[in-house]
Amino acid sequence: MATQAVDNAQDRATPPQPDAVVVRFAGDSGDGSQLTGGQFTLSTALAGNDLATFPDFPAEIRAPQGTLFGVSAFQINFGSREINTAGDAPDVLVAMNPAALKVNLDALKPGGLIIADTGEFTKRNLDKAKYDSNPLEDGSLDKWQVMAFDISALTIEAVKDFGLGNKDALRSKNMWTLGLALWMFDRPREPIQDWLKNKFKSKPEIADANIAALNAGHAYGETAELSGPLNQPSLPPVPTEPGLYRTITGAEAVSLGLVAGAQLSELPMFFGGYPITPASAILHHLARMKQYGVTTFQAEDEIAAICAAIGASYAGQLGVTSSSGPGIALKGEAMGLAIMTELPLVIVNSQRGGPSTGLPTKTEQSDLYQAVYGRNGDSPIPVIAARSPSDAFECAIEACRIAVEHMTPVILLTDGYIANAAEPWKVPDPANYAPFPVQFLTEKNGPDDTLLPYKRDSKGARPWIKPGTPGLMHRIGGIEKHEQTGNIDYSPDNHQLMTDARKAKIDGVAVPDQDVAIGEAGGKLAVVGWGSTFGPIHQAVSRSRAKGIDVSQIHVRHVWPLPANLGELLRSYDKVLVPEMNTGQFKTVLRDQFLVDAQPLNKTNGLPFYIRELEEAIEEALS
Amino acid sequence: MNAPVKIETTLKDWETDQEVRWCPGCGDYAILKAVQRTLPQLGADPANTCFISGIGCSSRFPYYMETYGFHTIHGRAPAFATGVKLANPDLDVWLVTGDGDGLSIGGNHLMHVLRRNVNMQIMLFNNEIYGLTKGQYSPTSRIGTRSPSTPIGSVDRPADPAAFALGAGARFVGRGFDVSKKLPDVLKAAHAHQGAAFIEIFQNCIVYNKDVFHDFAAPKGAEDRQLWLADGEPMLFGSEKTGGVKGIALDSEKLELKVVEVDGDDWESAGVLVHDVTNRSIAHMLVELPFGPFPMALGVLYDDPRPTFEEGVADERERATEGKDADLAKLLGSGQTWTVE
DSSP: OHHHHHHHHHHHHOOOOOOEEEEEEEEEGGGTHHHHHHHHHHHHHHTTOEEEEEEEOOSSTTOSTTOGGGEEEEEEEEESSOOOOSOSOOSEEEESSHHHHHHHHTTSOTTOEEEEEGGGOOHHHHHHTTOSSOTTTSSTTTTSEEEEEOHHHHHHHHTGGGTOOHHHHHTTHHHHHHHHHHHHTTOOSHHHHHHHHHHTTTOHHHHHHHHHHHHHHHHHHHHTTOOOGGGSOOOOOOOOSSEEEEEEEHHHHHHHHHHHHHHHHTOOEEEEEOOOTTTHHHHHHHHTOGGGTEEEEEOSSHHHHHHHHHHHHHTTSEEEEEEOHHHHHHTHHHHHHHHHHTOOEEEEEEEOBOSTTOBTTSOOOTTHHHHHHOSSSSOOOOEEEOOSHHHHHHHHHHHHHHHHHHTSEEEEEEEHHHHHOEEEEEOOOGGGSOOOOOOOOOSOOBTTTBOOTTOOOTTSOOOOOOTTOTTOOOEEESSOBOTTTOOBOOOHHHHHHHHHHHHHHHHTSOOOOOOOSBSOSSEEEEEEEEGGGHHHHHHHHHHHHHTTOOEEEEEESEEESOOTTHHHHHHTEEEEEEEESSSSHHHHHHHHHHOOOEEEEEOOSSSOOOHHHHHHHHHHHTO | OOOOOOOOOOGGGGBOSSOOOSOTTOHHHHHHHHHHHHHHHHTOOGGGEEEEEOSSSGGGGGGGBSSEEEEOOTTOHHHHHHHHHHHOTTSEEEEEEEHHIIIIITHHHHHHHHHHTOSEEEEEEEOSBOTTTTSOBOTTOOTTOOBTTBTTOOOSOOOOHHHHHHHTTOSEEEEEETTOTTHHHHHHHHHHSSSEEEEEEEOOOTTTSTTTTHHHHSSTTHHHHEEEEOTTSBOEEOOTTTTOOEEEEEETTTTEEEEEEOOTTOTTTTTBOBOOTTOHHHHHHHHTOOBTTBOEEEEEEEEOOOOOHHHHHHHHHHHHHTTOOOOHHHHHTOSSEEEEO
C-alpha cells in the first residue's frame, strides 16, 4: 500500500526537534517592541520556563518611523529544556508594521506564525518598506501562518474610556499585543499589571490605559479562540531530503487528503460542517476547493452537518463531516444510523480539551473512548489517528478508502495541535496512490430477479445503491433489518446475526501489521503512543537510546481495529509505557484487547508532552 | 434540473410487499392512499422518487412506498433530505414528518430546510399527539390536553405548523386532512411548486387523540367549517342550505380578516377577498385564522416560488469552478513552495 511506504520513510527521516519556542517582537523603535519583549520575558520567567532573550536595537535611536532601518526587535526563546542561546530562528514573528515584517521575515521558520497589525499596512507604510503590494494579501506569506488584525483600531477602542488622543492611545498597542501573546503562551498578566502600576505611579490614568489594552489583547485571543504556538511546541527543522516542499497545517492536510481520497474513489465529495474550534479550518479550506468536485454545506448544527453528509452518501457521494469533541458527541446518534444502514462516511474529530466546552484552544487526546466506544448499541467504527500535519494527509486518504470499501463510517482523529501546527511537507505525487474506484450496484443481485440490499461481499460490505437507479427501489433505515432483504426484521436470530455481521465487518478491516518506529521488536521497554504524541515520544526514545537505554517506540495509527500482531509485539517487551494526553484511554484499550500490563503516563494540562518529562518517565520505568 | 420524463404507473405500482402496521382506522392509511393515487397522476417515476422520514408513526411511511426510501432518525429528516438533494438535485424527494418529529425534536431542521428552500415536498402529519410512544401530548396539542405526561392537562401554548412554516420563510404552504378528497389536489400543487413545499395534513389518531379534528373534518357541516382556498377564486364557504353563503373579507381598519354575509351570488359587493396565492400578507392572516370564529383554511394558502437552494449551490459551484481545472497534483503543490536540492 502506497500510503504506508511514504509514512515509514518519513518516520526515519525525522531528525530531533527543538523543545522551545522563539518569539520575536518587531516594530518601530518608537513602538515599544523592546518594552513588549521585556515584559514578556518577565512573565515567562515567572511561569517557570528557561528562557533567553535577544534584543536587537536599531543603530539610531528613534529612526524615522516606518522605515526599514528604524525597525527594532526583541526576541525571546523559552522552553522546558536548558536554553543557552536566543539566536534560534523565530517560530513566531509579531510585526507591528510592514518594515518590521520585511526586515525579520527571512529569519522566520517555514510554517512559523506571523502576527501583523493590519492598521499599519497602509499604502504609505508599504511604500516606506519598499513593498509593491500588501504581503498580507498577495499570497507571498503562504509559507507561513498569518494572523492579521487591526491592532491599532482594537487598541484605540480598548483605551477610549481614558480620554487619550489617538497618538497616545496607540502607544498602548504594544501592551495589546503583549496581552495577546500572554494568552497564546499561557503566561500570567498579573506581573505586567503590577509593573505598569508601579512604573506609572504618578500617572495612574496611563497605567490604567495600558492595563486596559493588555486585558483587551488577552480577551481578544480568548474570544477569538486563537491557538498559540505553545500548542505547537516543536516546529520541525528545515527538511533535507531533496524534493518540492510546501508548508502545511493539519487542517490543510486533512482537507487535501479528503479531496485526494474522493478522487481516488472517483466520487464527488460532500462535506457537512458546523463552525467549531479547532475544526472549522477544514470547512474553510474545503469551501475553496469546489473545482475538485467538493460541495461544502455549513449546516444549522452539528447534527444536521452529519445527517446531510449521510444523505449525500446515500445519494452516491462521499459524505464527510468534521468537528471537535462536543460536536462529535452531538453526531453520535447519526453515526449509529450510518452503521446500521452501512453507508460510507468519514468523520474527522480535531480533539480539544474536554469534557463539555472544556479548553477549545488546547490540545488533548481524550476522545479516544468516544471514538471507539461512544455510541448506543454495539456499534463498531474503524478509527485512525494522525500523528502529524503531513501524516493527516495519508490518514485522510486511508479513511476514505476504508469507508467506501467496507461501507462504513470511519473516524479520523487529529487534535488541536495537529490541526494548527504547520510543518514543511514534501509534496506527494498523486500517481503514487492506488485508486479505489467505487462500483455502485446497477442490477438486481439476488436469485429469481430479486434485490438484496444487504447481501454482503467478501469484505462483509453490502452493495451501494444510488437512488435513481432503475428497478432497484428499496427502503433502508435505523430499525434492525433482515440480513438479506433489508426489510424490517426484529426477530431474535436475525438481530444476533446482524450484530455479529456488523462486528465481523469492522474486525475484518485490513490493517497493516504494526511496525516498530525506533528500536527493535522485543526488549526491556516499549513506549506506545498514538496521535500527536509521536514527535515528543520519538525524541525522547531517540535520546534515551543514545544514552544506551533499551527502549523502543511503537506508534499506532489504526486505533480500531488494532493491528493483528500488536498483542504479540507488546508481549515481547518486559514493560509497556503508554503516554497519552488523557487519563489513560488507549492504555485501557490495550489492556482489554491484549491482557498486557500497559502502564499509563498521563498529562491533561492542555499542553503536549515535553521531551524531558518523557525521558524521565522512561528512566523511571526501567529503574 | 432536467425536465422529468413522465412515466405511466398505477396505484399498485407504488405499493410495497410490506405489511402496513399502523393501527386499524389510523388516518395514515388514507394519506398513504392519497399519495399512491396522486403519484401516477403526476407521471412520477418510482425509481426517481425518494421518501425520507424521521421517527414516529408517520415516519413509517417510506416502507410502504415502492420507491427509494430512507427512514432516518428522530427529527433530522430535513437534514438528510438536504444532503440527498444537494448530491442529486434531480431526485424527487418527499419528506414525511409529524408534529413531534417536525416541530419538537426537529423544529430546528424544519426551519432551516424551509428557509433554505430546498426543492422537496414536506408532508407534516399533525395529529396533535405522540402516537408511537403511547400518547404523550405534543407541541401542537391544545392547552389542557390530558395525556400520560400531562395527567391534569397540558399548560403550554401549541405551535401552529402552517404559521411556523410561513414564518420560517416557506414559499409554499398548503393544508389538507387525511380523508379529504381534495388532499391529492394539494399534493399536486405542492409537487408543481419548485422549492420547499410545506403541507400540513391533519391526521386522526384513533387511539390516542380520536376525532380531535372532528369539528371541521366531519362530513356533516363541512361546508360551513372548511374554507377551501383556490387561486383566483373568492374566499367563500357555507351554502344557502346551511344558513347562507359567507365569505372572508379584510377589515381594513383593524388589518385583520372578518366573516361577511353574502347576498346571493354577489360576493363582490360584500367585499369578499379573491385568493391570491402570492399574497404573503394575506397568507400570514390565513395561517393564523382561528378555527371557531372562522372556518378552517384549507388548500393552497400560499404559493410564490423563489430560486431553490440547490440552484444556488450549483450556480456557486459553476462560478467557483470557471476557468479552473481539477488537477490534484497542482492542488497539492499549490501555495508557496520551495525545492530542496
